Ligand SMILES: CSCCC(=O)C(=O)COP(=O)(O)O
């Protein structure tokens with residue numbers, strides 16, 4: 001593992017909750033491939049899906065968020081008047097804002113790219129074997145990402161290491177709650193029928209690490225090559241899972 005060793009051997013950890021971008025998957029794939037892929041196809045997707053009730057519902061949610069959005073560029077776009085919701089969605093993509101409706105629309109667009117072979121997700125080299133090892137040990141694996149659950153399942157279902165979805169038992173996105181709020185981690189622990197001290201959370205975002213720790217989870221800060229933020233605060237860093245041994249949970 002990274003610079004420090006973490007005493008997870010006797011920690012009682014039975015669940016591992018993983019962020020995706022900057023944690024199991026390079027930031028560059030999300031920022032330089034996935035986001036531009038969705039941005040380039042958003043207008044034609046909205047045109048094609050204009051009678052799809054699920055898409056219309058997501059657009060209503062985005063329009064509502066836009067009305068309440070005080071951020072300067074969003075407000076300026078609103079004041080222009082008559083501007084299409086597509087322009088607001090493009091703004092959110094450029095700003096890497098994590099609005100759930102946008103994340104679900106992105107997931108629907110990426111689904112087409114994964115299906116036609118244009119997209120395939122790279123994971124950090126140590127990740128697939130660590131997931132296999134932990135799963136084999138009886139640890140419960142779960143995902144918590146700003147990407148929609150559909151997008152998460154697409155990413156792990158079309159990874160360069162194959163379809164890894166079966167290794168995960170639970171999937172959570174920001175419909176469960178913001179990743180910077182301690183309550184979200186309590187909700188996730190409850191949804192997995194466990195308690196926060198039995199969960200190890202790994203993320204590259206310090207605010208997410210702090211929220212999970214405040215809820216009582218074990219936390220490691222993901223310090224991967226290419227991550228824009230490398231300050232771990234008070235958390236132990238991890239750069240590679242090859243040496244991350246987590247004691248198996250008691251049987252039964
Ligand atoms: C699930 S793949 C796309 C990831 C994404 O859209 C994103 O915003 C990354 O956020 P994360 O919480 O995984 O760091």
Ligand SMILES: [Mg+2]
Pocket residue numbers: 019020021022023203204205
């Ligand atoms: Mg992340």
